[in-house]
């Protein structure tokens with residue numbers, strides 16, 4: 001009896017904490033006026049069963065190629081685009097694409113550096129010879145995009161970060177990076193100042209508003225709005241930062257299933273072993 005009572009109290013206390021913290025979590029999502037936290041978006045690749053939307057990755061790549069790559073480096077091999085679990089380009093498409101880039105190579109047998117068409121094993125060429133040159137011409141060095149979506153996070157604060165880790169609805173939350181990129185691209189809210197950004201720490205960003213509606217053409221009829229562009233390029237950058245995400249999630253699920261089955265087997269083994277022991 002005493003046990004049931006204690007258990008009841010503990011359960012009630014736990015419920016209280018959960019309800020209270022969820023309320024705080026809701027209140028925090030907007031954040032203070034001056035420096036709001038990026039809002040949480042819904043991504044196809046979120047959660048344990050998450051997977052990339054190939055068409056979205058292809059659109060995001062188009063935006064990177066036509067807009068972002070003028071300033072930002074993306075230090076991954078071009079052939080990554082044909083890897084399974086990615087945008088689904090064929091080997092031939094990637095070969096053709098790679099050949100459109102000019103790669104500085106060498107030295108040749110005469111000891112000279114030379115330019116040649118790119119190959120799938122080359123990395124996407126950087127738009128500037130070094131970060132200093134980029135900073136001199138743009139006011140600040142644009143960060144390499146290969147890890148941007150993983151490297152940029154913001155504080156969710158307590159208790160949100162606890163719930164973000166739990167396997168509960170709305171939990172297991174890892175997409176802060178793409179939420180941040182999406183927010184930055186939508187954060188140019190002062191029309192008179194192209195370098196004012198609501199979500200950039202301190203609001204002054206050296207990158208002038210890089211994207212506007214209808215700037216990039218979409219062949220698949222997807223609306224060419226800023227909102228759509230921001231989502232697509234953020235998804236692409238998340239894939240670029242972790243091209244093997246789908247494999248990782250698949251292995252995770254298999255491990256969980258295995259552990260469940262194994263726990264069941266252990267339980268019955270234990271029952272059998274102890275069956276004849278008086279207790």
Ligand code: HEC
Nearest residue numbers: 067068070071138140141142181184205206207210211233
């Ligand atoms: C004209 C050059 C230019 C273009 C084009 C450009 N960027 Fe930038 N970007 C920069 C610079 C410079 C910075 C560094 C800003 C700073 O530190 O103040 C930056 C910073 C950023 C940041 C903030 C990173 C941080 O440190 O928090 C994000 C996100 C970003 N760029 C995304 C993009 C995306 C996505 C595109 C393509 C749609 C793009 N940029 C196109 C120059 C550019």
